[in-house]
Amino acid sequence: MSRPQRLPREELRQSILETAREILRHEGVEGLSARAIARRVGYTAASIYNVFDSMSDLLMEVNRDTLARIGSLFAQLPATGTPRDRLHRLCGEYIRFMQDNPALFGALFGGTRQREAFPDWYVQAIRALLGQVGGLLREHAPALDESQAMELAEQLYVAIHGTLALDLGRRLDLVTGQSAQGIAGAMLDAVLARYPS
């Protein structure tokens, strides 16, 4: 078609995304830039913009992958033990994943995002994950109806998000000596304790 076209479009696209994830893993969010990606991929910063509309669009694609990984992480959890056990396992694994990949957390929740435009798949992916929590809550307390369970799941998620935001921002020790896992577990138990087991 063109100049060299050193890589087919889709291949370049995947290569950029993979490189972005690699930088995030090894250098953190602050090491990620269009120029840094381009350097590693063997292109120029401008070329990134032939494939993605903006850096924030590129990050969105990284987030899509992250949400998928969390989804399959949850899917692979053993379905053994009481609902309470399973909830502790699920929360624990979510926290562990984010602690292992702090920059992915930063990409998901960092920066002041543009309003009025979270893509639909983004919202759906999050609701699907929350739905699993809601389901387990209903197994624990069958008296809950679905919307009550979802409200609880949302509250629980928000609380755990606070733990991670402080922990990964290196400020949790400013507030407490407790570990992220400890705090999340305690809050989960606080929620569960209000309903018959």
Add this chain to the structure above:
Amino acid sequence: MSRPQRLPREELRQSILETAREILRHEGVEGLSARAIARRVGYTAASIYNVFDSMSDLLMEVNRDTLARIGSLFAQLPATGTPRDRLHRLCGEYIRFMQDNPALFGALFGGTRQREAFPDWYVQAIRALLGQVGGLLREHAPALDESQAMELAEQLYVAIHGTLALDLGRRLDLVTGQSAQGIAGAMLDAVLARYPS
């Protein structure tokens, strides 16, 4: 002493801080820069560095002021009603303050901070605020000893932090339709419900 010295050191220092707070209030964190402050103060960006070691040091001083404001906000709360009422009031006012001053929240908790060096007054100020929550928790549930109450206070704070981090990052609606105040209230009640009133 020198060139004009258009303002005595301390006066310039205060003027810089005041201007920084003003920018944060009106333009948000993304509008704050050494050059932006300097422009408004009538100096040059380089002059900021005669007074502060770095932008992050400057932000630390803004944070000192913020923590003091929160402290006096808490001090002015009416001491009427049950401990539960007072806790709801305190949490509610904290959330309202941050919602009214989102950039101050961003300054307190944004950016990946430098490890191993939170000044002592910073840690003390936070512990003092948490101590008030712990005190009210003990009034609500006298069976709690002080360290148990502090652990609970810390957990509650972390949960509320999650609410605010999502809300002010404009991502709360991605997770839930509930309001920040609603979620925080529900989590406070979840904590209180575990102990005799």
Add this chain to the structure above:
DNA sequence: ACCATTATTGAACACCGTTCATTAACAACT
């Protein structure tokens, strides 16, 4: 009148995201 002191600054450095006219290689048509 001179000098030392020092607050202030302009200019630079190395980055950032983003845009765009130019370049270079190929496909297709004469």
Add this chain to the structure above:
DNA sequence: AGTTGTTAATGAACGGTGTTCAATAATGGT
């Protein structure tokens, strides 16, 4: 074979960032 059109890739620029530092300029003291 020669020409033209298409288009991937890029170099260079724009306006921004935090930060540093040598040069400047005004003052107080001698």
